[in-house]
Amino acid sequence: MFKPLSLYIGLRYTAAKRRNHFISFISLTSMIGLMLGIAVLIIVLSVMNGFDRELKQRILGMVPHAVIQGDDLLDDWQSVDLNVSNHPSILAAAPFIQGQGMVTGGGNVRGVALNGILPDEERTVSIIEDHMVQGRLDDLRSGEFGIIVGKLLAANLRLQIGDRVTVVLPEASVTPAGVLPRLKRFTVKGIFSVGAELDGNYTLVHMDDAAKLMRTGGKAQGVRILVDDLFKAPKVAEEAARSLGGRYYVSDWTRTHGNLFQAIRMEKTMIGLLLMFIVAVAAFNIVSTLVMVVTDKTADIAILRTMGATPGRIMRIFIVQGAVIGIFGTLVGTTLGVLGANNISAFISWIESIWGQQFLNADVYFISYLPSQLQWADVLIISGSGMAMSLLATIYPAWRASRIDPVEALRYE
Numbered sequence: 001m002f003k004p005l006s007l008y009i010g011l012r013y014t015a016a017k018r019r020n021h022f023i024s025f026i027s028l029t030s031m032i033g034l035m036l037g038i039a040v041l042i043i044v045l046s047v048m049n050g051f052d053r054e055l056k057q058r059i060l061g062m063v064p065h066a067v068i069q070g071d072d073l074l075d076d077w078q079s080v081d082l083n084v085s086n087h088p089s090i091l092a093a094a095p096f097i098q099g100q101g102m103v104t105g106g107g108n109v110r111g112v113a114l115n116g117i118l119p120d121e122e123r124t125v126s127i128i129e130d131h132m133v134q135g136r137l138d139d140l141r142s143g144e145f146g147i148i149v150g151k152l153l154a155a156n157l158r159l160q161i162g163d164r165v166t167v168v169l170p171e172a173s174v175t176p177a178g179v180l181p182r183l184k185r186f187t188v189k190g191i192f193s194v195g196a197e198l199d200g201n202y203t204l205v206h207m208d209d210a211a212k213l214m215r216t217g218g219k220a221q222g223v224r225i226l227v228d229d230l231f232k233a234p235k236v237a238e239e240a241a242r243s244l245g246g247r248y249y250v251s252d253w254t255r256t257h258g259n260l261f262q263a264i265r266m267e268k269t270m271i272g273l274l275l276m277f278i279v280a281v282a283a284f285n286i287v288s289t290l291v292m293v294v295t296d297k298t299a300d301i302a303i304l305r306t307m308g309a310t311p312g313r314i315m316r317i318f319i320v321q322g323a324v325i326g327i328f329g330t331l332v333g334t335t336l337g338v339l340g341a342n343n344i345s346a347f348i349s350w351i352e353s354i355w356g357q358q359f360l361n362a363d364v365y366f367i368s369y370l371p372s373q374l375q376w377a378d379v380l381i382i383s384g385s386g387m388a389m390s391l392l393a394t395i396y397p398a399w400r401a402s403r404i405d406p407v408e409a410l411r412y413e
Contacts, residue, residue: 001162026289033282034329035336038386041275042337043344045378046270049346050371055264058232058393059257061127062202064096068244069222077220081121084240089228094121095220097210103203104151105165106158109245112203113147114167116210125226128192128204134161135190142208146189150199155190163188167205169213184213197333276385281390282329286322290397294404302406311402318398319391326390327334334383341374 016349018095055189074080077095085093097116121136123129130136135149147167149159159165169182186205193199209219225235230253237250270303301314340347348370359370 013206014183016108021203026285026292030282030285030289031325031329034326034386035282035286035333036332037275037282038200038277038330039384041272041382042334042374042379043340043372044275045272045382046337046341046372046374047269047344048264052261052264053373056230056288058127058131059198060253062194062198063253063257064125064224064251065227065230065233066225066250066388067096067222068225068237069249069251071247072251073216073219073221074223075219075357076222080244082200082222084196084223084225085245087240089236090240090360091228092124092338093223093225094118094125095207096106096224097207097216099169099210099214099216099220101170101219102168103157103165105163106156108158110153110156110201112153112201114169114204114210114213115204115257116207116214117204118207121361122204123397125195125224131194133191133193137204139189140204140206142206143202144189144206145184145186145209146206148204149188150189150202151191152199153201153203153308156200159188159191159193161188162190165264167213177379187360190251243280268280270316276382276388279382279386280389283326283386284393285323286390286393287397289325290318290322290394291400293321294397294401295399298404301404302399305404305406314404315398315402318401321395322394322397326387326393330383330386330390332378333386336345338374338379341372344359344372345370364398 068080068084072094081093081095084090095118099114101114103112115372117140119140123137128148135148137148140148147165149157151167157165165186166189167184167186171182186209190204204214207220208218215350225237225240227233229236233252235252235255237252241248241250245413251272304314348359
């Protein structure tokens with residue numbers, strides 16, 4: 001059976017038991033370092049992808065994907081709602097009234113975003129109903145002046161279902177007693193928990209009650225929309241606004257929360273680069289391994305040269321030997337990384353059950369488990385980079401082997 005000479009000898013050198021056990025040890029540590037570096041990099045990036053996914057699902061499940069507003073309040077929001085809902089990329093639409101204010105209760109004051117909604121419409125564009133800790137979205141009824149608050153806000157103001165709070169708007173009202181801030185007493189009807197900052201500054205009231213408090217005359221401020229693809233939200237909102245005719249303005253999540261996800265993406269990139277240096281160090285350990293192998297095989301190289309082997313063939317022999325170490329370490333590391341990324345959540349849960357301690361406390365973090373999302377694009381980039389660095393590391397030792405002078409090498413043999 002025909003075998004290329006360079007490949008045959010390179011594989012023989014790789015598989016043979018070396019007289020110098022130190023070289024074997026360095027080869028093994030290089031392979032293990034490369035394997036662990038790639039596995040850890042895949043797992044860490046998968047965990048960061050998981051956190052990114054959870055933030056998108058939770059935060060962007062609460063805040064609007066996009067908002068359409070007119071020059072003034074919407075007299076006939078129903079027609080706007082129906083019109084934009086006909087767009088093929090818009091899944092649902094719902095009216096809203098939004099303002100800034102303060103909520104006082106339990107002797108404390110907190111600034112909040114006050115959102116007037118219609119419960120039946122809101123559940124089509126928001127995940128709020130799936131994250132109610134106490135109460136229900138339907139408990140918001142017109143004229144009852146009920147309010148739903150986040151878990152963190154409820155803890156700060158020491159609120160429970162049925163407690164009364166005062167909502168203060170940063171607008172003054174002229175009364176016979178003088179100029180007074182506009183305020184209204186509300187009853188806590190529900191508490192939700194989605195995590196992150198929204199639990200501390202996001203509140204919901206019925207749109208009719210918000211219209212009375214903010215004096216909008218029963219009109220909506222705008223319509224929020226839910227799109228099928230988050231990253232197409234700006235384009236879809238523009239198209240929907242143009243289809244309405246007249247002057248309408250749009251805003252989307254990339255303007256309101258884009259900085260948060262850009263920060264996560266930057267953090268993922270920087271951590272990926274730092275961990276890639278670990279892979280690089282392990283890959284370039286192959287240089288020291290092959291340099292020592294070349295020194296150990298100097299006589300063999302000289303004999304091959306005297307038998308007619310060209311410098312290029314000698315170079316390919318040691319490139320094959322280094323490539324075997326790099327490719328094997330990369331493949332095993334990739335396999336371990338993929339298995340680890342797919343099972344890290346279950347593994348951490350098992351560790352928590354053994355130790356009886358929760359690593360991610362839901363009272364501190366916005367989720368109570370370690371999320372993971374494996375992306376094959378990351379796997380391909382990491383494994384490809386590992387193989388490329390491994391092959392690059394073989395060039396100098398292989399070139400050095402090809403430059404050995406057989407006369408000098410055999411002089412003292």
